[in-house]
Amino acid sequence: MKSKTYDVAVIGAGVFGAWTALHLARRGKSVILLEAYGPGHSRSSSGDESRIIRMGYAKDEIYTRWAQRSLIQWKELFAGTRNEALFQQTGVLWLAGADETRLNETRATLRRCSVPFEDLDLAALREKYPQIGLDGIRSGILELESGVLMARRAVAATVEEAVRLGVAFQYALAETPRGKGKLRSVKTKSGEEISAEQFVFACGAWLAKMFPEIIAKRLFVTRQEVFYFGLPAGDSRFAPPALPTFLFQSDESYGMPDIESRGLKIALDAHGVAVDPDTQSRVVSERSAQEMREYVRRRFPALKDAPISETRVCQYENTSSGDFLIDRHPEVENVWFAGGGSGHGFKHGPALGEYVTSQLLGEAPAEPRFSLATKATVQRRAVF
Numbered sequence: 001m002k003s004k005t006y007d008v009a010v011i012g013a014g015v016f017g018a019w020t021a022l023h024l025a026r027r028g029k030s031v032i033l034l035e036a037y038g039p040g041h042s043r044s045s046s047g048d049e050s051r052i053i054r055m056g057y058a059k060d061e062i063y064t065r066w067a068q069r070s071l072i073q074w075k076e077l078f079a080g081t082r083n084e085a086l087f088q089q090t091g092v093l094w095l096a097g098a099d100e101t102r103l104n105e106t107r108a109t110l111r112r113c114s115v116p117f118e119d120l121d122l123a124a125l126r127e128k129y130p131q132i133g134l135d136g137i138r139s140g141i142l143e144l145e146s147g148v149l150m151a152r153r154a155v156a157a158t159v160e161e162a163v164r165l166g167v168a169f170q171y172a173l174a175e176t177p178r179g180k181g182k183l184r185s186v187k188t189k190s191g192e193e194i195s196a197e198q199f200v201f202a203c204g205a206w207l208a209k210m211f212p213e214i215i216a217k218r219l220f221v222t223r224q225e226v227f228y229f230g231l232p233a234g235d236s237r238f239a240p241p242a243l244p245t246f247l248f249q250s251d252e253s254y255g256m257p258d259i260e261s262r263g264l265k266i267a268l269d270a271h272g273v274a275v276d277p278d279t280q281s282r283v284v285s286e287r288s289a290q291e292m293r294e295y296v297r298r299r300f301p302a303l304k305d306a307p308i309s310e311t312r313v314c315q316y317e318n319t320s321s322g323d324f325l326i327d328r329h330p331e332v333e334n335v336w337f338a339g340g341g342s343g344h345g346f347k348h349g350p351a352l353g354e355y356v357t358s359q360l361l362g363e364a365p366a367e368p369r370f371s372l373a374t375k376a377t378v379q380r381r382a383v384f
């Protein structure tokens with residue numbers, strides 16, 4: 001019996017693959033979504049409990065606009081279902097340090113894009129957030145409508161909706177396709193052939209391993225450690241609305257208030273060491289735990305004795321600049337890459353899926369910033 005040929009096979013059900021499959025299904029395409037371990041599994045980049053959705057991107061208006069489009073779509077996906085709480089509107093507070101260049105660029109872009117925000121000087125910050133250690137901070141921006149997506153469950157909800165619309169979801173490890181020209185099928189580890197007209201590899205950090213010759217030197221996979229701090233009993237100063245989600249630009253740190261009673265979440269956005277997503281240890285080191293304790297003591301003095309209640313170790317899959325990689329395979333015309341989330345991709349899942357769909361259907365011009373050609377082999381981060 002001849003097996004089915006899908007319009008599109010999407011490989012990887014992280015946030016990028018899930019939204020790509022969903023948008024393709026909404027356009028009436030027959031889609032199969034292959035995933036090795038499970039949507040938003042704990043070793044994927046989409047796999048933590050929560051991810052920030054913020055509009056501020058300094059002068060990179062393209063990402064501000066994508067985040068705006070995406071927030072609308074996330075809310076639509078969750079609306080009226082048991083998933084409504086998968087977006088939490090905590091507000092997002094930007095704090096810079098001595099250098100306010102990027103903060104001022106963010107102010108200008110948010111105004112241009114009509115994103116509602118409050119401008120806070122130091123006196124206003126002190127009054128509103130007495131629980132934050134503000135040394136070195138001169139001013140801040142509070143994005144009022146932004147917040148937090150409950151990440152792994154949001155991916156599961158996206159896949160659920162895609163399946164409801166007819167997407168075939170299958171647990172399978174796809175093997176690297178060989179040859180040039182046009183790909184007819186991908187082989188899975190169990191020996192099955194999956195045929196499709198087009199293929200989208202949305203494999204996160206694994207893209208580098210799937211396509212070593214093309215991508216390995218252009219994707220910088222780094223270890224990122226995340227900490228949750230247990231809060232003093234009966235203390236609501238670290239829960240929304242008292243504390244919003246926060247980003248300290250000059251410290252390269254970010255975090256969020258007490259959501260679902262998990263405590264204060266905090267992490268460094270600075271890139272960690274290079275790792276392999278299959279083999280890296282998922283246990284934080286005592287040294288980084290100690291460094292984070294000291295940092296928390298400085299920025300949240302009332303938590304100086306707070307215990308670390310939970311940790312996560314994940315990976316960023318950075319491109320040289322931080323711009324996404326969404327492009328066609330240079331030698332196989334019907335194979336596409338969708339990755340390079342670079343530590344900020346989660347929120348953009350809906351807009352990214354929409355963009356990939358427009359590329360596959362030949363409906364929109366390609367954005368040069370996402371091209372493979374712009375992905376260098378030396379890192380020079382430009383998107384934050």
Ligand SMILES: Cc1cc2nc3c(=O)[nH]c(=O)nc-3n(C[C@H](O)[C@H](O)[C@H](O)COP(=O)(O)OP(=O)(O)OC[C@H]3O[C@@H](n4cnc5c(N)ncnc54)[C@H](O)[C@@H]3O)c2cc1C
Nearest residue numbers: 012014015016036045046052174204314341344345346347
């Ligand atoms: C610690 C941390 C904090 C972050 N914070 C934020 C934030 O606050 N806001 C934000 O917007 N973004 C944030 N990001 C970035 C964001 O999470 C990622 O950019 C995004 O999740 C990438 O999604 P993805 O689908 O490309 O990759 P992944 O989520 O890794 O998904 C790829 C999937 O492909 C599957 N796969 C790979 N190879 C194969 C194969 N051969 N066959 C079948 N399946 C395969 C994998 O199993 C995996 O499930 C953060 C990332 C990290 C690590």
